Amino acid sequence: MAITLEDLAKHLELSVFGDAWVEITHVAPLDKARDGALAFLTNRHYRRYLATTGASAVILTADDLPFCRTNALVSPNPALTYSRAVRLLTPEVSLAAGIHPSAVVSPLAKIDPSSRIGAQVVVDEAVVVEAGCDVGPGSYLARGAWIGEGTRLVARVFIGHDVKVGRNCLIQPGAAIGGDGFGFARDQQAWERIPQLGTVRIGDRVEIGSNTCIDRGALEDTIIEEGVKLDNLIQIGHNVRIGAHTIVAGSTGIAGSTKIGACCQIGGMVGIVGHIEIADHVTITGRSMVARSIHTPGIYSGGMPSDHAARWRRNTARFRQLDEMADRLHIIEKTLEKD
Template sequence: MSIRLAELAERIGARLAGDGDCVITGVATLIGAQPGGLTFLTNPRYRKHLQATRASAVILKEDDLPFCPTNALVTANPHVAYARAAQVFAPRPAAAAGIHPSAIVADSARIAPDASIGPHCVIGADCVIGAGADIGPGCVLEHGVSIGAGTRLVANVTVYYGCRIGAHGLIHAGAVIGSDGFGFANERGVWVKVPQLGAVVLGDDVEIGATTTIDRGAVEDTVIEDGVKLDNQIQVAHNVRIGAHTVMAAAVAVAGSTVIGKHCAIGGCTGIVGHLEIADGITITGMSMVSKSLKEPGVYSSGTPLERNDQWHKNAVRFKQLDEMARRLKQLEKELEELKKG
């Protein structure tokens, strides 16, 4: 794969500064780039690396251009422009259209002629697979699942009955969509299963990470809106709703019926209690414990900082005395006040 820099500039909508005939053969980091490499700069802090780069071209902002020792593609948003450029070099071959002979496909399933059903897939009754969709090896779709046009399930993905997945999505290996919500009724100490009769609905342009699990709703559906991006190892419980264009880093867990707004950013390992409402545009830093609804936009955090173990032990013990300490502090203030008066 190689491309003239002038052509690349046109494809990503950037202004060329330098030699348009320069041939780009791949992407690279500022530091690791070799001749032929294309890289990018978003943060002026790294200008020193820019000045030392061996890349053949750098995507950057106007302000950084004077510091660039080589060809440049100038744009207001270098990260987006780089994303577009990298798509040119993405090496994945297109999946072959059609149903692999080893796949087991129900007679009643409707598969678009140019969709790809990979080896050892199992496609249940009444499934609908859209144009250009790519169901990778070992995926299992129970009955009545629909997959939108251009959506790819990478491999070993399981989608339970009746779930509806939008267009242009990407679901990574080992993900599970539509498993039963965790619902049980207690009868004299024994747990009786509450059937989970809702489904999971994923919008368009949704990406779901490897081994991420999204449970079906108890009665109504669990809903992931358009443009949501979920990293790996995430757990989404029944009847959660995640608003459009929200992102979650790895290992987040969201308990049942919580509604998360649009354009939120949830840091990795965060746990969110059930039945909460998180407003649009909220950022939560990693490993936070969220146990109350958040109505005001902003950045939220919880947790305690890392320390040497011996010091941590001493402080952690004191945490258990915190309320008592607060009372003693108040008492001291009172006594001191009296002493000053008297």
């Protein structure tokens, strides 16, 4: 597929600087781009590549334009423009609708004829798959699951019974949505499972990463609001609620009944304890442990940066004496005051 820079600019409602008739055929990284390539610049660190890039055009901000020696598309948000240009340059493969003969679909499920049910998929009774969905190979939709219009399950996804997935969601391989929550009552020294009667409700345009797990609620539902983006290997406990447009990086865990606000940014490997609340617009940097509610927007951290092993060992040994050190410091101050 080839498109002139002018046509691309028209679609994206942006201005061209330079030769509007140059043909764009693909995208490429700024430092490796050749003829026909569209590149983009979002990080000032790479501005130096503007001098040498072989790209036919570069998407950049007005600030970076003076440094550009090739053609340019000026955008207030180059990453977003790039994302949309890619979609124009690589039209999506149209879905081969229909139910693969190897799929096992209950006659009591309702599958829109415009959707694809892939090979080896299993669909139980009372499942609804709306229009334009793609249920990838090896997925399993349990009784009563509901998949909204235009949603794609890449492959081998588990959707538990009665789970509701919104429209235009994207769920990566191995995700498990709607396993039982981890709730037990003590019975002497043993633990007895508390039946998990809630389900999971997922809003529109939510993305869920590979092998991420979202447990169903105990009595009420676990809720992931619209536009939430979850990376791989994330653990979401029962009755958690995540507000709209919050983004969570990989290997993070959120324990049961915690409520997270809208538009939060949560780094990788963060651990958030159960039964707390986090306000809207909170940023939590990677590797933090959040043990209390956060009521004020802002940036919070909790990851200890690593060090040379020998120095680290000495410092962690001292950490075990830190409270005692603080007491000693206080005694010295008292002594000096008296002098």
